[in-house]
Amino acid sequence: MTLPPSLEETSSSKRGAYKVALRMAFAMGISFFIAQINLEYIESYLYDLRVRTKLFNPTSGNIELIYITPQTVQLYKGLPSAKEQTALLKNLEAAGAKAVVYDFNVVETPGSTPEKNEWEATVVQSGNVFVAGRTTPLKGEENQLFLADPLEKMSLSPAPKTTDLVNFAKDGVTRRMILTYQGRSLLPVQLASLVNPAAADIKNVRGHFDFYGTDQAYIDFHPAKTYPSSSFESVVSGQAEASRFKDKIVLIGTDLGLDEAEYITSPYSREVTAMTRIELQANTIDTLIRNSGPQKAPKFVNWLFILLASILTTHVVLTMKPTRGLIVLASTLAGFVGFSAVAFWLGGWWLPMAAPLLTIFLCYYFFIPYRLIVENRRSWEYYQKNKLLSQVEELKTNFISMMSHDLKTPIARIQGMTDMILSDTVQLSPQQREAVDTIKHSSDDLLKFINAILNYGRIESQGVQLNLQSKDINNLLQEVIRKHEFLAKVKRIQIVSELEPMFPVPVDADLMKQVFSNLVENAIKYSPEDTKIMVSSEETSEKVIVQVADQGPGIPSDELQNIFMKFFRSKNAKSSPIKGSGLGLYLAKYFTELHRGRIFVESSHGNGSTFTVELPIEQGGTHA
Numbered sequence: 001m002t003l004p005p006s007l008e009e010t011s012s013s014k015r016g017a018y019k020v021a022l023r024m025a026f027a028m029g030i031s032f033f034i035a036q037i038n039l040e041y042i043e044s045y046l047y048d049l050r051v052r053t054k055l056f057n058p059t060s061g062n063i064e065l066i067y068i069t070p071q072t073v074q075l076y077k078g079l080p081s082a083k084e085q086t087a088l089l090k091n092l093e094a095a096g097a098k099a100v101v102y103d104f105n106v107v108e109t110p111g112s113t114p115e116k117n118e119w120e121a122t123v124v125q126s127g128n129v130f131v132a133g134r135t136t137p138l139k140g141e142e143n144q145l146f147l148a149d150p151l152e153k154m155s156l157s158p159a160p161k162t163t164d165l166v167n168f169a170k171d172g173v174t175r176r177m178i179l180t181y182q183g184r185s186l187l188p189v190q191l192a193s194l195v196n197p198a199a200a201d202i203k204n205v206r207g208h209f210d211f212y213g214t215d216q217a218y219i220d221f222h223p224a225k226t227y228p229s230s231s232f233e234s235v236v237s238g239q240a241e242a243s244r245f246k247d248k249i250v251l252i253g254t255d256l257g258l259d260e261a262e263y264i265t266s267p268y269s270r271e272v273t274a275m276t277r278i279e280l281q282a283n284t285i286d287t288l289i290r291n292s293g294p295q296k297a298p299k300f301v302n303w304l305f306i307l308l309a310s311i312l313t314t315h316v317v318l319t320m321k322p323t324r325g326l327i328v329l330a331s332t333l334a335g336f337v338g339f340s341a342v343a344f345w346l347g348g349w350w351l352p353m354a355a356p357l358l359t360i361f362l363c364y365y366f367f368i369p370y371r372l373i374v375e376n377r378r379s380w381e382y383y384q385k386n387k388l389l390s391q392v393e394e395l396k397t398n399f400i401s402m403m404s405h406d407l408k409t410p411i412a413r414i415q416g417m418t419d420m421i422l423s424d425t426v427q428l429s430p431q432q433r434e435a436v437d438t439i440k441h442s443s444d445d446l447l448k449f450i451n452a453i454l455n456y457g458r459i460e461s462q463g464v465q466l467n468l469q470s471k472d473i474n475n476l477l478q479e480v481i482r483k484h485e486f487l488a489k490v491k492r493i494q495i496v497s498e499l500e501p502m503f504p505v506p507v508d509a510d511l512m513k514q515v516f517s518n519l520v521e522n523a524i525k526y527s528p529e530d531t532k533i534m535v536s537s538e539e540t541s542e543k544v545i546v547q548v549a550d551q552g553p554g555i556p557s558d559e560l561q562n563i564f565m566k567f568f569r570s571k572n573a574k575s576s577p578i579k580g581s582g583l584g585l586y587l588a589k590y591f592t593e594l595h596r597g598r599i600f601v602e603s604s605h606g607n608g609s610t611f612t613v614e615l616p617i618e619q620g621g622t623h624a
Contacts, residue, residue, distance in 0.1 A: 079109060133156030597614050
């Protein structure tokens with residue numbers, strides 16, 4: 001039958017649940033606070049890092065670029081004229097270009113009126129030539145899309161660039177493309193639909209979103225100089241291979257380094273001339289052809305990441321050790337950054353990173369001081385409890401010592417009276433003699449127990465000091481053996497000694513006799529009748545070795561590591577009628593180590609025990 005939980009367990013579980021609820025409340029509060037912060041600048045910068053580190057980003061292979069460069073201007077003594085533009089256009093039509101786009105200010109093109117009229121007629125007749133406009137007129141203002149005379153028949157197709165100046169990251173970087181304006185598709189959509197008809201339907205464009213009445217999407221950027229290009233003069237003169245333009249969308253633009261309007265700053269670089277306008281148009285059209293625009297995660301994903309980050313950080317800071325907590329947080333940060341990068345590289349998913357990372361840092365630095373305050377308070381409480389326990393322990397030790405001293409006097413009187421009765425000439429009856437012997441043995445046992453308690457009290461109060469004198473260890477062993485011969489004879493136990501001759505060594509004779517007496521007495525007490533106890537000694541170059549071996553029941557292997565602990569008694573000893581305080585072996589170990597020696601036991605259950613004492617031949621005195 002299962003017992004119901006105690007009041008203490010119930011109270012503890014309630015406190016634990018309260019702490020968890022409090023942490024969750026803190027985490028949710030911090031999550032709500034951070035979610036309100038505009039982190040577009042940091043988020044966009046982290047997005048740019050993922051763009052720059054993208055390992056594989058192929059193009060569709062459907063776009064060619066033609067540049068008017070300073071060398072072109074030098075060759076033609078100025079910008080290419082309308083006559084040269086007409087020659088270029090005819091060469092591209094002959095090569096089988098799918099579409100040709102002029103993305104520069106064609107009004108500035110030099111040339112006579114007839115030359116411009118011829119160029120205009122060639123553009124209008126081809127049907128696949130476009131002039132990119134840099135603005136998006138409102139409905140009803142379509143007249144702004146036509147050029148002035150003599151190019152009045154050439155219309156502009158809006159293809160503006162976007163720059164994050166007022167909205168989003170506000171860092172002047174181009175990351176987005178405009179797909180439609182007031183329900184009208186812009187030039188990049190029209191060009192991409194020539195290769196990928198699905199691009200004509202904005203609903204099919206990956207990652208599209210509505211922004212102030214326009215449909216927009218993020219551009220899948222490639223580094224500058226990714227798309228193949230030719231110089232204007234090489235195409236006009238026929239030096240450029242015509243086959244490279246077949247079925248291609250050809251973009252014609254300038255790269256003169258004179259006007260900032262001809263360039264953009266991209267996720268790859270924030271330099272003023274980092275990327276030309278026609279490279280921007282190439283990236284935009286190619287993104288639509290491949291339908292590879294980055295897909296920004298919904299807002300609820302950002303909330304979820306913030307909440308998980310705050311819960312994790314709060315739990316780690318308040319429950320784990322600092323080193324382990326830092327490892328967990330660092331691993332989480334690395335894993336999250338890696339996961340976000342892989343999701344972008346392989347799937348084109350733009351996962352929010354700025355807010356979750358900020359959450360981890362804020363939670364960490366917010367809760368660390370709180371934890372320090374709690375731990376300092378806990379340490380102070382532990383210090384106060386330890387101080388109180390030390391005082392109680394000192395009082396206990398003093399009480400034990402005082403009581404032990406006071407008990408020795410009446411025991412000495414009892415022993416004196418029993419000795420006097422036993423030595424008196426008056427004949428005692430057998431019952432009387434047995435009673436007196438029992439009193440004597442009981443007083444002897446009590447005296448041994450009191451002496452053990454006194455020694456323990458001396459140890460606890462740091463009052464044991466060695467009184468080293470040169471002594472023959474064998475003499476001490478023989479004295480101990482003689483003292484215990486009567487006890488051995490009562491149980492018909494034979495004590496066999498094998499003592500090798502040795503030189504005197506510096507020891508405290510009284511303490512070492514207590515050690516040897518304890519070992520011999522234990523061997524007698526726990527050995528069965530009609531067995532032997534072996535006491536041996538030997539000397540090496542560095543130490544003296546004393547062994548006491550018995551044929552008793554032995555010590556279970558799981559208790560060997562505890563046998564020298566104070567107040568420890570084995571399960572077999574507790575269940576036997578043999579009395580003991582559990583201090584004998586503790587004192588033996590303490591006194592031996594006080595001599596800079598060591599004591600250990602070798603035993604197996606049912607096969608007896610062998611206690612070994614090793615003492616160094618040379619040592620200095622020490623205090624406990």
